[in-house]
Amino acid sequence: MASLLNNLVELQSIENRLRAAKSQLSRCRRTVLFQENQVRNLQSQHDAKLEEIKLTKVQSDRLELELKSREEVVAKYRTALNTAKTNKEYSTILTAMNTSKADNSKLESQVLELMKNIEADQALCEQLNEQIEEQKNRLEEVRKESEVKAQKFEQSIADIQVEWDKAATEIPTEALDLFKRIADTYDGEAIAFAEKLDHRTENYSCGGCFMGLTLEIVNALMLKDEIISCPNCTRIIVLAKEEEK
Secondary structure, X not given: XXXXXXXXXXXXXXXXXXXXXXXXXHHHHHHHHHXXXXXXXXXXXXXXXHHHHHHHHHHHHHHHHHHHHHHHHHHHHHHHHHOOOOHHHHHHHHHHHHHHHHHHHHHHHHHHHHHHHHHHHHHHHHHHHHHHHHHHHHHHHXXXXXXXXXHHHHHHHHHHHHHHHHHHOOXXXXXXXXXXXXHHHOOOOOEEEEEEOOOOOOOEEEOOXXXXXXHHHHHHHHHOOOOOEXXXXXXXXXXXXXXXX
């Protein structure tokens, strides 16, 4: 393999290690973000449940106030019974009182149901509080572990970057700019090896996009020390060492 392509292949190797280290650092930081989201989600559930309890209490208070007012009406009916002058009047008052008492009974049931809901929601809030504390403690552990790992990854990235910069000085500016543009397009994979489709023939394909390469391109790869791009994906095509003549 000629000097320029050899240098590009070397740079590709370093590029792969550099991106791998950056990916590890990114995953390390995402672990912390994930744990922070766990805490936020639980806190949101807790806050939403508190708001629900608040609204339920308002509804319960309103019904209790209405029930108290209705009980006063029943009390007045009882007094009126004692002063009824005819059986018809007595019967009318009694019917009205019994109707009010039935309505009051329904209101009491609604209030009791609301109180049960409040108690259940309060118990859930306590559970959520416990989970929040557990996840907060876990978050602190993850942060500490992540910080240690991140420092190692950052140092590794810095070291590899020095290698990358040194290797880049061996490559002409125009070729280096092309390498970087293609690498940004294909997640770091700027180089693609020409792959032989059949050992009995001279048919090759691009190892990046798997499209066939013309004989003209293959011959140029064997004879020239220059950048040749895949007509389909634009990656820089390099002939594997075992295929060189």
